[in-house]
Amino acid sequence: MKKRIIIAFLVATIVIFLAGIGGNANSVEAKGLNFALSGNPDSLDPQKTSGTLTFQTLKSIYDTLAEPDQSGKIVPALAKKWEVSEDTLTWKFHLRKGVVFHNGDALTAQDVKATLQRITDKTTASPKAKEFGAISSIETPDNYTVVLTLKQPAAPLLASLASGWGAILPKSLIDSGHDFASKPVGTGPFKLKEWIRDSRIVLEKNNNYWMAGLPKLDAATLHIIPERAVQVQGLISGQIDVSYIVDKDDVPLLKASPDVQIKESLTSLIMVMAINCSNPVLKDIRVRQAINHAIDKQKVLNIAYGGGKPIGTFMDHGNAYYKDFTALYPFNPDKARKLLADAGVGKETVFKLVLPQNYEQHVKAGEMYQDMLEKVGMSVQIKLVDWSTWISDVYRGAKYDLTVIGHTGKLDPHGTLGRYGTAKRYVKWVNPRAAELISNAKRTSGFENRKKLYDEALEIMATEVPFMYLGSSFRRVAFRKNVVEFRMTPKLDTFDFRWTDLQ
Amino acid sequence: MGKNKQILAIFAVGYLVILGVTAVAAPLVAPHSPTRQNVEVRFSPSSSTHLLGTDNFGRDVFSRVIYGSRSALLVGIVAVTIAVVLGSLVGLVAGLAGGTTDNILMLLMDSLLSFPTILLTITVVSFLGYGLLQVMLAIGIIFSPVFARLVRAETLVIKTEAYVEASRALGSPIVKTVYKHIIPNLLGKVVVQCSITFALTIVIEAALSYLGLGTQPPEPSWGMMLKDARNYLVLAPWMAIYPGLALALTVLCFNILGDLISERLNPKL
Numbered sequence: 001m002k003k004r005i006i007i008a009f010l011v012a013t014i015v016i017f018l019a020g021i022g023g024n025a026n027s028v029e030a031k032g033l034n035f036a037l038s039g040n041p042d043s044l045d046p047q048k049t050s051g052t053l054t055f056q057t058l059k060s061i062y063d064t065l066a067e068p069d070q071s072g073k074i075v076p077a078l079a080k081k082w083e084v085s086e087d088t089l090t091w092k093f094h095l096r097k098g099v100v101f102h103n104g105d106a107l108t109a110q111d112v113k114a115t116l117q118r119i120t121d122k123t124t125a126s127p128k129a130k131e132f133g134a135i136s137s138i139e140t141p142d143n144y145t146v147v148l149t150l151k152q153p154a155a156p157l158l159a160s161l162a163s164g165w166g167a168i169l170p171k172s173l174i175d176s177g178h179d180f181a182s183k184p185v186g187t188g189p190f191k192l193k194e195w196i197r198d199s200r201i202v203l204e205k206n207n208n209y210w211m212a213g214l215p216k217l218d219a220a221t222l223h224i225i226p227e228r229a230v231q232v233q234g235l236i237s238g239q240i241d242v243s244y245i246v247d248k249d250d251v252p253l254l255k256a257s258p259d260v261q262i263k264e265s266l267t268s269l270i271m272v273m274a275i276n277c278s279n280p281v282l283k284d285i286r287v288r289q290a291i292n293h294a295i296d297k298q299k300v301l302n303i304a305y306g307g308g309k310p311i312g313t314f315m316d317h318g319n320a321y322y323k324d325f326t327a328l329y330p331f332n333p334d335k336a337r338k339l340l341a342d343a344g345v346g347k348e349t350v351f352k353l354v355l356p357q358n359y360e361q362h363v364k365a366g367e368m369y370q371d372m373l374e375k376v377g378m379s380v381q382i383k384l385v386d387w388s389t390w391i392s393d394v395y396r397g398a399k400y401d402l403t404v405i406g407h408t409g410k411l412d413p414h415g416t417l418g419r420y421g422t423a424k425r426y427v428k429w430v431n432p433r434a435a436e437l438i439s440n441a442k443r444t445s446g447f448e449n450r451k452k453l454y455d456e457a458l459e460i461m462a463t464e465v466p467f468m469y470l471g472s473s474f475r476r477v478a479f480r481k482n483v484v485e486f487r488m489t490p491k492l493d494t495f496d497f498r499w500t501d502l503q
Numbered sequence: 504m505g506k507n508k509q510i511l512a513i514f515a516v517g518y519l520v521i522l523g524v525t526a527v528a529a530p531l532v533a534p535h536s537p538t539r540q541n542v543e544v545r546f547s548p549s550s551s552t553h554l555l556g557t558d559n560f561g562r563d564v565f566s567r568v569i570y571g572s573r574s575a576l577l578v579g580i581v582a583v584t585i586a587v588v589l590g591s592l593v594g595l596v597a598g599l600a601g602g603t604t605d606n607i608l609m610l611l612m613d614s615l616l617s618f619p620t621i622l623l624t625i626t627v628v629s630f631l632g633y634g635l636l637q638v639m640l641a642i643g644i645i646f647s648p649v650f651a652r653l654v655r656a657e658t659l660v661i662k663t664e665a666y667v668e669a670s671r672a673l674g675s676p677i678v679k680t681v682y683k684h685i686i687p688n689l690l691g692k693v694v695v696q697c698s699i700t701f702a703l704t705i706v707i708e709a710a711l712s713y714l715g716l717g718t719q720p721p722e723p724s725w726g727m728m729l730k731d732a733r734n735y736l737v738l739a740p741w742m743a744i745y746p747g748l749a750l751a752l753t754v755l756c757f758n759i760l761g762d763l764i765s766e767r768l769n770p771k772l
Contacts, residue, residue, distance in 0.1 A: 228734045249546075249559070249738055303542055303560070357633070357715040360734075367560065367720050371540040384633050384715050 031502050032219040033483070035495075036231040036243040040198045040224050045181040046167040047119050047126045052408070055164030056494040057222060060203055061102075062167035062186035063210075065093055065112065066158060068411055072320070072491040074162050078107065078187065078210075079146075088445050091148040091157070099210045101170040102191045109140035114171035116148075131160040131415075153443045155450065159411035164492060189215040189498045198224055203497075216501040235260050241483050241502070244495055246476035248306035259481050264307075267475045268316040268409035268490055270416070271305060273369055273468040278428035279401050281349055288465045290339035291402075292329035294376040295369060301471045304365035308473035313462035315416060316409030317472035318490060320447070321454050325462035336376040350379045351401040354394050357384040362404040365470070369404065395426050409472070411491050413454055414442045420461065429466030508763075515759040518752060526572040533566035538721040546739045556741040558731060564741060567723035568749050574717075574724045575753060578639050578708040579701045585643025586700060587693065590650025595681060597651070598658025609655065612648035620645055624707055628716045638717045642704045653696055657689050691768040698761035702754045709750055725750045 041053040046062060065079040076082075079093040099107035116138055119126045134154035139147040150157070160166055173185055184192055187210070190203035201222040205215055223240065225231050232250045234240030236257045246254065246262060254260045275282050275291065282288060301308040309317045312325030340346075351373075355366040363384065370380045380402070385393065393399045410416045419425055421435030434457045441453035462469070475493075479486050485499040525532045534554070541561035549556045555564040590612075597608040615623070627641035661667055667684050675683075711717035712726030720727065725746040732742035 229736050232737075247734065249735065253737060299542065303545070363715075363720065364559075368540065368542075370721060371538070371560075382720050384719055386629070386633075 031217050032221060033217050033497065033500060033502060034234075034239060034241045035220055035222045035497075036225045036234060036240045036245075037201070037222040038224075038231075038245050039226055041201075043181040044184045044192070044195065046165050046169075046184075047115075047124055047128070048181065050127045050165075052493060055492065057201060058164055058167060058184060058186070059188075059489070059492070059494045060190040060220065060497050061184045061188040061192055062164075062169075063099075063188050064162050064164075064166040064168065066162040068162055068489055068491040070487060070489060072318070072411070074158055074411070077162075078112075078168055088153045088155075089150045091150070093146045093148070095144040095146065096210060097144060099187050100208045101187050102185045102206060103170060103173065105170045105172055107168070107187055108143040108171075109146045110143070111171045112146045112168055113138045113140055114174045115167075115169045118169065118174055119165070126165070128160065128163075128165040131156065131165075153445065155442060155445050156410075156412035156414040159415065163411060164494070190220060193219075200224060211498065214498045216499065217497060220497050220500075235478055235480065238480060240480075242477065242479040242486055242495075244475065244477045244488065246306075246478045248302070248474075248476070251476070254478050260478055261481055262476055262478045264474050264476050265488060265490060266309060266318045267473055268318060268493060269472055270311065270314060270316050270407040270409055271301070271308070271365070271470040271473055272314075272405060272407065273365075273470065274400075274403050274405060274427050275466055275468065276398055276401050276403075276426075276428055277430070277466050278398060278423075281343075281345060282351075282401060284343050284345075285464060286339045286343040287345055288468075289329065290336040290343070290345075290376065291373065291378075292465050292468050293332045293336035293339065294372050294378070295468055295470070296331045296372065297470050298331075300365050300368050300372075301473060304368055305361055305471075305473035306476065308471045310471040311469050313458040313469060314407075314420065314467060315413065315454075315458055319409055319413065319416075321413045321451060321458075323455055323458050325459065328462055329465065333376050340377055345378065347377060347379050350381055353380050353382050353402045353404070354390065354400040355382060355384050355404055356387055356390040358387045359405075361473075362406065366404045369402075369468075398426050398428050406473075408493060409491075413450070414438070417454070417457065418442070420466075421457075427466040429464065431460060431464060434460040511759055512763050515756040515763070518756045519760065522572055522753060522756075523576065525569050526576050529570050529573055533563075533569045535563035535566045537562065537566045537570040537723045546735070548739075549741060555745045556739065558728070558739070558742050559735060564728075564745055567728060568725070568745050571723040571725045571728060571746060572749065572753070574635060574712075574722065575705045575708060575750070578635065578642065578717075579704045581639040582642035582646065582704045582708075583697050583701050585640065586646035587650055587697060589643065590647035591654045591689075591693065593647065594651040594654025594656075595658055595685070598655040599662060599677065599681070605655075608651070612651045615645065616648045616652075620703075621707065621710060624711065625714070625716065628711060633716050633719065635718050635722075638708055638711050642707055646700050646704065649700065650693065650696060653692055654689055657692060658685055661685050661688050691764075695761050695765040695768065698757055698764060702757035702761070705750070705757070706754055 039053050041057050042051045043049045043054060044058060046058050063078045065077060066074050067077040069075045078096055078099060080096045082091060082093045084091050095107065095109060101107065116132060118124050120129050120132050134150045134152055134157060135148050136151045137149045141147060167186060169180065170185060189206055189209045191206050193202040193204045195201045203220045205218050209215060228247055231240060231243040232253060235243050235254060251262060254262055275288050277283055297310040310326050311317050312328055315322045353366055353370055355363050357363060366382060370382055373380045394403050417438045421431040421438060423430055437453045437457040441450045444450050444453060477488060482503045484501045484503060487496045487499055489496050543561060544557050545559055545561040547553055547557045553563050558564055593608050593612060597605040623645050624641045627644065628637050631637040631640065667680060670680055670684065708717055709726030712724040713730045718724035718727055728746035729743055735742055
């Protein structure tokens, strides 16, 4: 009885939090989806950020020349087809006719050219500019044809064009210096109506969308709700229709509600504990192997990341280039202890485990790693840092011993593996053979040919363990029963509202 | 003192004494290690082995609450000491010197006071780096203006008292005057202020740890426990209730203590 009162009190508190959302949920729009977004995007300019939340929001506002379908295959979008020359140096894109931007401009080859120039322009300072670096010239023989000429073969370029940062912007607004960061204008299925920072993003239907009959919704409101417990209560009470970051611990609660359904799918994330191989102790492969043996991977996946599949190398589990090496370093604390003894590492060597404080899952995983490593006789000290410090000190500066992070598996394997094996990556793991294989694969075309090179590179990475490879986590999406066709594009880690409907 | 107040006083002092003893003797009192994980028993409600249940890693909540009192009290003691020493020095110098020195020092202190406390602490901690030590230093600096203003105001009054002027006129050195006449007169008010500030520092430490800026995991702190509990409010409410209760009681008791001392020192006639 006492417990019931406590729970009732807590639920009441959460409902009060939600009251703010409730106000506009039941009003005006006929078919408006209420979606829970886990944070505020830093900017809505697709070419000036690398923030996942930005691309997740912009998927509904912009289109790209090509796009990945749900299986990860790249299919036509704004370009209805494309041809690549024999030497793979000339790419010809044929644009779809009759596509209109939200401001009324018709899409032409000039817009594509202006957009690509904007990405590569130094003054834009796009974090993704390098991916388009191979383009040497952009020609527009007519209004619906774009010809890209490349300096060297670049197989990953198509994936970059199909990613969120390949979004096509209207030339007229690029020229007039429009503020895309807060007022995006694209060709996508929805237009931005308003963005109230840290509260909500309201999207309304683009009636002139080029895909016939889509989108089906009249509007979608992305409520910015970082608190998981609030999202869960919103789903149960019906103020939220879809939540895409449901934690495993909340599943029983949601399952108890007859109106809520849960769908589980594998993300393209590569969860790791990175090991700084320039550290004199961690340089010793035995210590790195010991770390890999000390961690019970499935347990960490289940508790910190809400379930997932272990991986044995630096590639996401669902990727076509993935190869299984999980048998190399199974959970074996005794072997870890022995390897540490061989390497002469005891309690007196203190390793600093740096954790990005804003990522709760990584902090949780870090606490588990610390405990597991202490149990095999290592001394590990946790240090929490904010995200910008993590980027500057850990990712750029390599000032750490161990750290926990998730790498987003990219559409093209080069996006994931590029420059590993050289000292340019933050694990400071140097292996000329792996580096050579990776850079050769970038210039090679054809899946089979590339796979052979990547297989060997991934095997070296799996054996030499510059990381403790954990796995790819599950993404759990929960939605109300009246929501149909809610789709995620796993390869972009984004949702896609085009087919979604409410009954 | 009324009867109710007496009960309240006994309760507050009793609680604080128990808190102090358990903090010092934590390894003897706590039944489990506060950091040892045992995920097989995560989210268990209270039982005979885990008096207040377990958290999301299967750690014992009771042991963590007890160990958490250590960081709360430590921050309180160190931060208040820093604030008192720094603030009193500034206040004394400003009050005794007067003129431009007074103006400059008080301008500095007032500008510190003009910022919201939490915001300023976060700024200082971001600058110094995360951790308990940095938090103590930051809170100490931020609360020093309160003491500086208090000490300066009292000094201004005391220094014009006839007996102080007389002792100065007789040629006693300034240090002796401060030591013999000014400090004893200040003591009461400073002690009351200490008690209130102590409660505030504990709240701020909890807030910073809640934000992940304070105590570093896996070391327990009440604020961090509340943060961890946030996502499990419905599933495991005990994760939030007990550290929250400990925090609220501690702050309440320090405030009651402050009131009591203040009443004792300034009896209303």
